[in-house]
Amino acid sequence: MFGRDIGIDLGTANVLIHVKGRGIVLDEPSVVAMDANEGKVLAVGEEAFRMVGRTPGNIVATRPMKDGVIANFDLTESMLKHFLAKIQVKGLFSKPRILICCPTNITSVEQKAIREAAEKSGGKNVYLEEEPKVAAIGAGMEIFQPSGNMVVDIGGGTTDVAVLSMGDIVTASSIKVAGDQFDQEILSYIKKKYKLLIGERTAEQIKMEVATVFPGARQEEIDIRGRDMVSGLPRTITVYSKEIEEALKETVSHIVHASKLVLERTPPELSADIIDRGVILTGGGALLHGIDQLLAEQLKVPVLIAEEPMHCVAKGTGILLENLDKMSNKKIKL
Structure with missing residues (x-):
């Protein structure tokens, strides 16, 4: 049995895993419960989430991810190992190739931490891709055409706003408000x-x-x-x-402001495309009631919520996995 290619949406609030040929096989909270006295992991994911705020002093339920990046390396590694073991993607003879998503403005040190955690959890080759780009692909946007597409991905820890054209990000902003x-x-x-x-x-x-x-x-x-x-x-x-x-008024105003900044830095031809196509909202935050109406009113462009916004990034990794061999030669492999 050979290892499969897998895509991971390593979110601050949830981890979603897409296995090539099988679709989304895991969607669990990114929470780890551990015994503080013994330093032993007791539960991961859904089981650990049920313990948040309800544990005795020696058991601590924590989120190893903060603001879209790794806050606790060892716990992130334990969490990924647990999830990969659960979905049984490791083959007898080979390890899976992993495509993992990260916010747009993270540092090279933070990128290295994400890559190392994935490698230590059992990945052979690890590829990193920017979250708004993958979310746009998962939402069904034609980002490989020479036309402007705008996506606002509101996750658990970060909101990524990006304008894409020709398969790449033209302008983007990432804020730690989500x-x-x-x-x-x-x-x-x-x-x-x-x-x-x-x-x-x-x-x-x-x-x-x-x-x-x-x-x-x-x-x-x-x-x-x-x-x-x-x-x-x-x-x-x-x-x-x-x-x-x-x-929530003040917090949401930061997302509106970041979206306006990205639009202001967008070339005029692409801005015209965005008026026609509208802005797509992805991520769990897209489900916040009224966020589409507020952005539409403030940005003066149509705003649409993607179908299954929480699954857009995971779906996008699935589409990119199909083309992983073509992408292996490109800059994606840092």
């Missing part, structure tokens, strides 16, 4: 206004069920429970969409 930052803003808003402490999972639930970033676009409410900061006892409150829109 899904995790939205959760933190919700956490601090609830803490400040209601003097109530809630966990990350509750903040994420609020984001998914009632949050909006476009004024008046949603009128929902949700009951949440947390710990009262004054009495120290559990308490339930009701949170409304309008409040969360206020809480």
Whole structure:
């Protein structure tokens, strides 16, 4: 049995793995739970995510990725090894070739760390590709034509904005404002206004069920429970969409600003194409209610959410894997 080619979307919030010929075979949170006393990994992925905020002192559930790059090398390596063992891609005689995605503006040291982690986890040749480019391919955009395509990829740790033409990035920007930052803003808003402490999972639930970033676009409410900061006892409150829109306003403005900057640096001919084709939103953050309306209003161009935005990067790696032999000779192999 020979090793297969695999594509990895190594995200701050989730890891998705695409195996050539099999499609997306894994989609799990990038969380590792370990015993702090013994330094032993206890659980990875979905199982570890269920432990976040609910473990005794000696068990720590952490995210080894931060802002789209590796924050803890050993844990990232353990996590990748676990996932690769789970999907059984290693052959008896060969190791798989791995295509892995990274944000646009990471340093050569950060690139080297990602490559080393993938090699130590069992990859033979490791290729790096920029995330917005792969996301655009996965969203079905014709980026290899001489015309402008714009993609805004809102992940867990970073938002990548890029204009692509002829199969490459023309202008791009990457900011460390994305899904995790939205959760933190919700956490601090609830803490400040209601003097109530809630966990990350509750903040994420609020984001998914009632949050909006476009004024008046949603009128929902949700009951949440947390710990009262004054009495120290559990308490339930009701949170409304309008409040969360206020809480997220400043954070979302950074994404709007980054998108405007990229458009301002785009050659006029490509800008004309973007007015015709619109901007495509990918990544989990594309599912944030009202983000498409807000960007459309601010950028004055049509904004569309990709089909299955969370899977765009993984799908894109699948398409690139088909052409890996052609790409091996190009600059992709750093």
